[in-house]
Amino acid sequence: MKRQIYLDHAATTPVDPRVLEAMLPYFSENFGNASGVYAISQTSQGALEEAREKVAEILGCSPDEVIFTGGATEADNAAIAGAALGQRESGDHIVTSAIEHHAVLHACESLDDFGFETTYLGVDEFGTVEPEQVAEAVNERTNVVSIMLANNEVGTIEPIAEIGAAVRERAAGLGRKVVFHTDAAQAGGVLDLNVYRLGVDMLTLAAHKFYGPKGVGILYVRNGTPFRPFQYGGSQEGNRRAGTENIPLIVGAAEALRLAVEEQGENNEHCKALRDRLIRGILTKVPNSTLNGHPTERLPNNANFCIDGAAGESILVGLDMEGISASSGSACTSGSLDPSHVLTAMGVPAERAIGSLRLTVGKGNEDRDIDRVLEVLPGIVERLRRVSGVG
């Protein structure tokens, strides 16, 4: 059988066997509700607090500032709504960028119904948000600013520390508290996550992006940050996220993060080498292809291209038939017809955005996987160009 080549690590990653092993005792054996007083509950409680401490150590924060959620989407939603509604009486304005994940964009939009207004900042041709522009958008009614640490589609790393500093200075000038949130879903185990160096009040992580399980996210909320809970019920997670804690997933998330950070340097080097071979190879072997995103300030695993004369989805189907899993920001992959909002914001015209291809490498990939892509992709594109008569 042909080797299956997975090049969609920005979408999700396989669970690391060491992570799975750490999780397994908490399904049937140590299944106790962490809120109970008896022994098996104490085991769960201990595992929960150990997980929280592991995460806090990596974020450089206090354990009580770590909230476990049901995923990054929930964490983003809770962060935006929590900070916006947390100081509702003094403000009704949100600042974000046009290239955020929909978990942020749609959370902002949903607050329109409650009288909030959101400023969506543009980006330059590389997908970079300009710190001064963010600061300028902050006004005397702004409650929350949310800018992603790295873009999931084109891989551009945003200058979060600079943006945070500019926002704080502006907020101080206005004499108000402006909460600064970053969606770091693509950055776990890849970039520095220290919340003090980043200068953020809130930060989102998704375990399944760093070889942890799906369905569990992490939300850092700095102590003292205005935050209205998003989910109501019991007093779990310091009254900020009701619901029985999902101990196996939380244990998995924390262990996955610990391993990913421990092996970060090695994995980043591995991915970068593969990514750079992909980028050089595709730009050389596929005529009329261009790299999207920043040439240097980009995630080590991300390669994203526009390929003229071929639609992204058609390229993906062609690659899939060769056993290669890839992704596209283009219209037809998600059921939505609209071209990628990220490429559109970067000024890529619709007729070029249709041909977008995203390849995101991971620790399981090898040189031969890249060789295989470079072997089959030019033929797939050539065939599609014959059909389109373009490019």
Add this chain to the structure above:
Amino acid sequence: MPRYSKTFLDHFNNPRNVGVIEDAERVGTEKNEVCGDTMTLYLRMTGDRIKEARFQTLGCSASIAASSVTTELVTGKSVGEARALTRHDIAEALDGIPPAKLHSAVLAIDALKAALDGAEAGGN
């Protein structure tokens, strides 16, 4: 990625009748303004009958497969018979299209209508 039928994948991988008919009597181009997929259909006529059909399509796999099967469906048909074709005929000829991709069959039908409605290209 949606699961596609064998027939669908065959039309995507080996599209029939790709290219231009230089002196086509009828030509129709249709673009889906939302996703950007574009199809051009060229028809060579013998009287009222479609003698030959060719296409060029920039689009997703479903648009390519729908274009390909459309050229097969219309060849040999009269203008009236070709006009009676619907997106469901295209989907059926491909052994099914995922519901989210039905717009590709619509694109092919609209390109066909544009070709049949259009002024005769004039044999040049």
